[in-house]
Amino acid sequence: MFPQVDTKSDWLQWVRLALFGVYFYVCVVHGEANTPGVSVGDTRRPLVIGHRGSSGVLPEHSLPAYRLAIEQGADYIECDICVTKDLQLVCLHESWLGSVTDSDRVFVDRPKPTHYILLHDINVTDHFTFDFTLQELRRLRLRQRRSYRDPAYNGRFNIPTFDEFVALVKSANRTVGIYPELKDPDLVNGQDVLRAANTTLEELVAASLTRHGYTQPHHACMVQSFRTPTLRRFTSLNGVRLIRLTKSMEPTLQQLRDWAELAYGIGIAKDLLTTIDADGNIAGETGVVARAHSVGLVVHVFTFRNDEKLPWNFHQDANEELAYYIDQLHIDGLFADFPVTLSRFLACRERRGEKDAAASEGVSWTQGVVVVCLALYPLYHVILYPLYHFILYCVVRR
Numbered sequence: 170m171f172p173q174v175d176t177k178s179d180w181l182q183w184v185r186l187a188l189f190g191v192y193f194y195v196c197v198v199h200g201e202a203n204t205p206g207v208s209v210g211d212t213r214r215p216l217v218i219g220h221r222g223s224s225g226v227l228p229e230h231s232l233p234a235y236r237l238a239i240e241q242g243a244d245y246i247e248c249d250i251c252v253t254k255d256l257q258l259v260c261l262h263e264s265w266l267g268s269v270t271d272s273d274r275v276f277v278d279r280p281k282p283t284h285y286i287l288l289h290d291i292n293v294t295d296h297f298t299f300d301f302t303l304q305e306l307r308r309l310r311l312r313q314r315r316s317y318r319d320p321a322y323n324g325r326f327n328i329p330t331f332d333e334f335v336a337l338v339k340s341a342n343r344t345v346g347i348y349p350e351l352k353d354p355d356l357v358n359g360q361d362v363l364r365a366a367n368t369t370l371e372e373l374v375a376a377s378l379t380r381h382g383y384t385q386p387h388h389a390c391m392v393q394s395f396r397t398p399t400l401r402r403f404t405s406l407n408g409v410r411l412i413r414l415t416k417s418m419e420p421t422l423q424q425l426r427d428w429a430e431l432a433y434g435i436g437i438a439k440d441l442l443t444t445i446d447a448d449g450n451i452a453g454e455t456g457v458v459a460r461a462h463s464v465g466l467v468v469h470v471f472t473f474r475n476d477e478k479l480p481w482n483f484h485q486d487a488n489e490e491l492a493y494y495i496d497q498l499h500i501d502g503l504f505a506d507f508p509v510t511l512s513r514f515l516a517c518r519e520r521r522g523e524k525d526a527a528a529s530e531g532v533s534w535t536q537g538v539v540v541v542c543l544a545l546y547p548l549y550h551v552i553l554y555p556l557y558h559f560i561l562y563c564v565v566r567r
Contacts, residue, residue, distance in 0.1 A: 214519070215495055216502035217511045218348055219243035220472050221262060225318065225506035228311040229269060230260045231326035235337055242512030245346035245391065247504065248334045250374055252357050256366060257303040258331035258377055262314075264353045265295035270309040271324065272296045287355045288395055299360045303330065317476065331374075335381045346389035349374065350414070354399045371399060375406035386410050386433070393436050400431055412436045412469065419455055425464050434467030434501065442470065442498055443480075451480045451493070458498045469502035470494060475510055488514055 222234030223241055235246050248260045265284075266272035276296050283294040298306065312323035331349070338345050357363065357370045374392070383390035385408050393412040394400050400411045410433035419441045420428070428435060437457065446452040461468050473494075475487045483489040487507075491514050494500050505511045 213499075214515055215500060216244045216469065217242055217508050217515065218469065218502055218504045219246045219508045220504040220506050221247055221249070223506070223508055224314075225474060225476065227322050228313050228326055230262060230329070231311050231322075232329045232333060232337055233322075233326055235329075235334060238508050239338070239341045239345055241509035242516075243345065243505075243508040245348040245389075245502075246334075246338055247348040247350065248331065249350045249352045250331055250370075251298040251352050252360075252363070252370060252373065253298055253303045253306060254300060254362055255302045256362065256368070256373065258373060259298060259303065259306060260329050260331060260334050261298060262352070264297050264299065264356060265293050266298065266306075266309065267295045269311055269314050270328070271312070272309055275308050276301075276305075284356055286353060288353065299357060299362055315476075331377055332381075335377075339381075344389055346391065347383070348391050348393065348412075349378075350393045351396075351399055351403075354394065354396055369402070371402045371406060375403060378407055378409060384408050391433065397428070397431065404431065410434075416441070416471075419457055420461075422460050422464070425461050425466060429464040429466050432466065434469060435461055436469045436471060436504070439470045439473070439494065442494070442500075445480060449480055450482045454498055458500060462499075467501040469504065470500045471504035473503050473505045473507075473511065475507045 219235070219238030219241070221229035222231065223237040223243075224230075224234055227234040227237055230249065235248075238246050249262045250258050251261045251264050253259055262269065263286075266276075272295075279296060279300075281294050281296055282300070283292050284297065285291075286293050306328050309328055310324040311326045311328065313320055335347060338347055351370050351374055354370045363369060378384065378390060378392075382388070388409055390409045391412050392400075392403060392407070392409055393414050394403075395414040395416075397413065400413060403411060411431060412434050413428040413432040414436040416438035420435070420437075425435070441455065442457050443454055444452045458468050473487070473491065479485055479487070479490055483493065487510055491503070491511060494503065503511055
């Protein structure tokens, strides 16, 4: 009916080629670049918990270590709480002094009693905080616990009080949480100084938190303990969130259910989350994280250190270890001796996620153009192409 024309040179043919070009570019080029997989931007950000402050750099539980952890991006700062002879709360990892202070030099003439430590199932002979007043403890100076860490700051800082710790955290230019642990409650509550005052470690800490304004679950405070009776007593004294610590045995599902009735989450040693094969590689996970999540508990894991031997899978790379525990095990918080490493790791992932999101938005716009063009493509064949030839036929007939 219509005369034969050379359509290869007409403009509609170029429109057809352009449509296929756009389609190919978006669906093939961008499609390959954005193959569905693990999206960094989708990863929920876990908490950065400064383990005893930035204790990998400065002596643990010193005010400068706490301050540095805040500067390095920690969301929460851990403070272990011990009691003095005059019932003051101080920050120290354990009730005995010899591990991180110069107590042997300062208190050379003072006796060293022996006490049973329930958590470690050992007897410790040392100087203990509850045998000294705060003024006496102020004479001591802190040092690094681990000999392979920088000793340059040994002997420069003293033991801080819990009040000083809280004041420092509250002075930050952003909201930073506190994460106190009640240390050795069975030992401390059995001391004559507490019995004479008719008080307990739980009561002293709860009263201090209340005085500082930490009383409700939404407040930036989590109290931790290895002892369930301690947490149970604490619930009647203060309303902040509680964390049940465990490090010696993988908790059963029933234990997790019991803890969930009392606590907001668990703090657990990372060794209990994985299995290690004979060659020193991580062979798999134990399922603790999934079980804890199934009963509504968050999972905070200790301790992440840049300078300790890692399973061979991680190639002695702290970032690989972080990626495994965050991406594969989906933990909710990490206690870190070097909080700056964890903060930078998470910040890098967030920046990459933002770039991925921006690229995805760009692809969505071009794909929208393609959809419109492809919708018009049948219109070209059904209407425009015949109409063009009809007009051409009419022109030729004239």
